[in-house]
Amino acid sequence: MKATAVAHANIALVKYWGKRSEAAILPEAASLSIALDRLRTTTTVELGPAADSLELDGAPADPARARAVLDAAGIHDRARIVSRNDFPTGAGLASSASGFAALATAACAAAGLRRTPQELSALARRGSGSASRSVAGGWAVWEGETARQVLPPEHWDLRFCVALCAAGPKSTGSRDAMRISRDTSPYHRAWIEQCRRDLPRALHMLSARDLPGLGDLAEKNALRMHADMLASDPPLLYWEPATVGCLQALRDLRRAGTQAWVTIDAGPHVVAICAPPDAKQVETLLRGVSGVKDVLVCAPAGGARVLP
Numbered sequence: 001m002k003a004t005a006v007a008h009a010n011i012a013l014v015k016y017w018g019k020r021s022e023a024a025i026l027p028e029a030a031s032l033s034i035a036l037d038r039l040r041t042t043t044t045v046e047l048g049p050a051a052d053s054l055e056l057d058g059a060p061a062d063p064a065r066a067r068a069v070l071d072a073a074g075i076h077d078r079a080r081i082v083s084r085n086d087f088p089t090g091a092g093l094a095s096s097a098s099g100f101a102a103l104a105t106a107a108c109a110a111a112g113l114r115r116t117p118q119e120l121s122a123l124a125r126r127g128s129g130s131a132s133r134s135v136a137g138g139w140a141v142w143e144g145e146t147a148r149q150v151l152p153p154e155h156w157d158l159r160f161c162v163a164l165c166a167a168g169p170k171s172t173g174s175r176d177a178m179r180i181s182r183d184t185s186p187y188h189r190a191w192i193e194q195c196r197r198d199l200p201r202a203l204h205m206l207s208a209r210d211l212p213g214l215g216d217l218a219e220k221n222a223l224r225m226h227a228d229m230l231a232s233d234p235p236l237l238y239w240e241p242a243t244v245g246c247l248q249a250l251r252d253l254r255r256a257g258t259q260a261w262v263t264i265d266a267g268p269h270v271v272a273i274c275a276p277p278d279a280k281q282v283e284t285l286l287r288g289v290s291g292v293k294d295v296l297v298c299a300p301a302g303g304a305r306v307l308p
């Protein structure tokens with residue numbers, strides 16, 4: 001009645017920003033991501049206590065969204081959930097993806113339920129949409145109810161330099177922000193159509209290991225998502241001065257001949273994508289940008305797994 005699982009956060013190259021069903025957490029368009037080795041969550045689930053409880057990095061948290069995942073799995077026993085992140089917490093890094101992926105995997109193992117990765121992905125989605133991709137791990141596509149690994153992490157050894165551009169948690173959570181964009185942004189339909197065009201192109205470049213092609217596509221996809229956010233009412237502005245500083249520094253670096261591109265989720269942090277030999281130079285550059293607190297250099301990682 002007790003099991004522990006680990007899962008990695010992921011960064012999307014074609015983003016998920018918009019739901020066609022909010023109740024079921026179904027995306028309007030398919031997305032593509034890569035799991036990141038240094039952003040890892042370990043979660044233990046123990047079934048049988050009198051009430052649900054959740055401990056996140058040593059502090060009590062609301063177990064409501066975790067309960068939604070357990071209910072969807074048909075687990076009606078109460079659960080004691082203890083979750084720990086290997087990366088700085090409260091910094092607004094995407095811990096919900098790795099957290100719900102580890103939770104779904106650990107909970108089913110604790111209950112003795114045998115579930116396929118596809119089924120676990122659909123369960124994790126009930127906690128957070130992007131968590132469906134963290135169950136699959138590697139290069140993952142989420143379409144409809146589940147995500148699947150389209151290529152293993154070894155397919156392409158890239159580096160993802162995560163520049164922390166602010167200290168605190170983000171202002172508006174993705175759940176509310178996504179709804180605001182869909183309901184109020186005049187650009188939202190165009191954004192969704194863009195994602196539908198971007199995904200097949202991105203998959204082609206991924207299989208060909210075309211870094212300039214995929215980097216350029218991912219950077220434009222992220223900037224267009226932020227255009228949709230900015231056009232929302234109220235406007236969703238996630239960037240800090242350091243975010244813009246990183247964007248400009250990388251643009252200058254690229255003009256000087258180093259291949260590195262940028263993506264940004266619903267927060268201020270910048271993720272630079274580059275080949276392994278260029279990672280040191282990119283890391284040093286980002287550390288020098290005013291306001292950058294830290295830089296975590298990540299490599300591709302696999303999916304969620306139960307620890308022995």
Ligand code: DP6
Pocket residue numbers: 011012014015016017025031094096127128129130131174175176178265266
């Ligand atoms: C900007 O998965 O956190 O990171 O499904 O409402 O829980 P909910 O949202 P969440 O949104 C992630 C949005 C994003 C883009 C992405 O990861 O694809």
